[in-house]
């Protein structure tokens with residue numbers, strides 16, 4: 001292994017020792033890839049690139065999962081897909097193959113905020129959705145329905161400022177960063193939101 005790999009392995013060990021939580025999968029669900037314009041696909045790829053950097057800061061690449069990955073999405077990525085977990089099939093199939101029966105869906109339309117008791121989950125799902133055109137409203141709950149239709153128990157949870165999602169950035173990498181800060185740096189939700197702004 002290169003020096004770089006050694007550093008990552010070292011960090012993995014440290015996180016294993018200090019983390020209260022399992023090392024869950026952070027799944028970005030690309031079910032809606034084809035619904036995006038070329039410009040949106042470019043932005044989506046950029047946000048995924050930033051998510052890759054983040055997961056390597058906190059955990060390691062393999063914990064980031066891209067599902068529904070088709071040929072076009074694959075060729076749009078700017079980082080080595082061999083360093084993460086890439087999955088061509090649907091999210092429910094990935095979960096089933098890994099023995100995971102329930103997951104937390106990060107959903108701005110959810111009733112409940114995400115709380116520390118949710119952090120023991122083995123999988124967190126973020127919608128691989130960019131809204132530059134206004135035709136994708138309500139797509140995140142649809143990701144949840146698809147999972148439930150396929151026998152995955154889904155807990156929908158939002159990130160909010162006193163119950164309101166206005167003022168919370170909706171970029172995939174920022175949602176991931178807020179979550180990672182809450183889980184692995186013990187930050188309160190408001191604190192984590194402020195820090196990424």
Ligand code: SAM
Nearest residue numbers: 106107108126127136137138139140158159170
């Ligand atoms: N158009 C989508 C909708 O109406 O459901 C929102 C897409 S948002 C740009 C991308 C993803 O970030 C969402 O699928 C969700 O997983 C996550 N997300 C964005 N804001 C969030 C919030 N306030 N709380 C929880 N998850 C959020």
